[in-house]
Amino acid sequence: MTVPSPLPMDVAGVTVAVVGPEVAGAVVAIIHAAFGERPVLDPPSTALTESEASVADALARHGGLLARRDGRPVGALLLGVAEESLLLRRVSVVPEAQGTGVATALADAAAEVARARGLRRVHLTARTELPGTIGFWAGLGYREVGRAGALLTLAKELAVECEVATADQMRTLGQRVAGLLRAGDLIICTGHLGAGKTTFTQGIGAGLGVRGDVTSPTFVISRVHPSRHGSPPLVHADAYRLGGLAELDDLDLDVSLEDSVTVVEWGEGLAEPLAEDRLEVTITRSRGASADGERRTVRLDPVGARWVGSDLAAAVT
Ligand SMILES: Nc1ncnc2c1ncn2[C@@H]1O[C@H](COP(=O)(O)OP(=O)(O)OP(=O)(O)O)[C@@H](O)[C@H]1O
Ligand SMILES: [Mg+2]
Structure with missing residues (x-):
């Protein structure tokens, strides 16, 4: 942290x-x-x-x-x-x-x-009669988690960060995050070329127990990896090579996104409309002491009510 x-x-x-x-x-x-x-x-x-x-x-x-x-x-x-x-x-x-x-x-x-203060989320109450106020908080990622008459409870789970020294550690992080995932989840991976987005996704695939190697979907729009056990399949897409993600929903996938875990590399600014709630994963590289002389920091930023109460901090510690 x-x-x-x-x-x-x-x-x-x-x-x-x-x-x-x-x-x-x-x-x-x-x-x-x-x-x-x-x-x-x-x-x-x-x-x-x-x-x-x-x-x-x-x-x-x-x-x-x-x-x-x-x-x-x-x-x-x-x-x-x-x-x-x-x-x-x-x-x-x-x-x-x-x-x-x-x-x-x-x-x-x-x-x-x-x-x-070591807390995991922030919340507040807002009146339904004040849509401007609710809209302001929604823009910051706060979502309704409870309602009592005209009083809404809005909450946001805090982002967590960790340093990841090796590709293996990146896979382990993905695997731990996979333990929190369920069908319908959308993960948007952001980071420069070679940041480790696919490596992180490999960990998610391992955690979900999916079939087939998770590799960079360079020449295909996306790949579906069915799970070997009861977990949801992994849909892995790369918006960078697509030159834009028009509508992932329009792709000829044999699974629906509601039944799958979807990871979109380079999806920032493109994939958000796919789901109101999402996990934004941002990988940044800077010079530092690690195997390849680079330091990678991973930020997990949960957006939406789906993530309130989820223990992301446990995945990074
Ligand atoms: N700490 C680390 N985390 C992740 N990958 C690492 C790390 N250290 C070294 N690597 C290596 O860096 C490369 C990362 O490539 P990867 O394909 O995961 O990145 P990417 O963000 O998906 O790239 P692209 O933008 O081309 O899709 C791999 O060869 C991996 O082994
Ligand atoms: Mg990649």
Whole structure:
């Protein structure tokens, strides 16, 4: 696992810091300004009943995040913790700074805090009457995982990273990830030429117990590897050689993607429409000490409700 970058973070000219009760006055002012602007809901949000004392109390327990631009407080949220997950409450941006990247900066910082605290996911609640809010979080990979009346719970599983020194280790990683996979899963592999995408896919094939060697599908659009035991078949496609992945669904496959595990190399920006939920695997190479003088870092970024609760961290440790 990589060491999380420490806060404060600077994103789009916004500095976000973890704060405690000493700034409760500023935080409650931001909450009141942000929620005062929103349409009145039924039942109304309780955010406007927050006082400096109630906010100080929440900040003393789990802390919060305060976003500043040019030194001026422009956004804030309160933190909580429930079941290995970091809870974001009262996510607030002052009206004059809305739409300028403050909420994104807060969300990025929250993910860093969750990682630093050893948590696996981030969640929050949102009202169904506020589709813009839900859309904002969906754009960051948050998905609905629960619903109680008009209150949705949105969650995102955190990405995990590890260093992989050898091709064998890359296969082992793929094999471990395969243990988490089920029919219908989509894996999008990204990384430069020779990064190890096919090697990783070989591990997935081994984990699923598929027939046939998993090789680079250079001169074919994709290959289907049936499983020798009860696991789903592996569909392995390479969008780079295709010069674009028009519609994998249109390919003349004798299996359906819902019944298969699909791995698309070079699929970034192309294969996403195939499934709302996916596992994004990004392999980066840099100079470093390993067998071939290169260091490879693999990032597993789960997108969508399908992955909430899955133990990706176990695959990389
Ligand atoms: N740590 C490592 N992980 C993966 N592959 C490694 C590693 N170290 C060395 N290798 C070698 O690097 C090569 C990686 O090739 P591979 O075909 O998996 O990459 P790729 O990303 O699929 O490439 P392409 O972009 O051509 O599809 C293999 O020959 C593999 O043995
Ligand atoms: Mg390849």
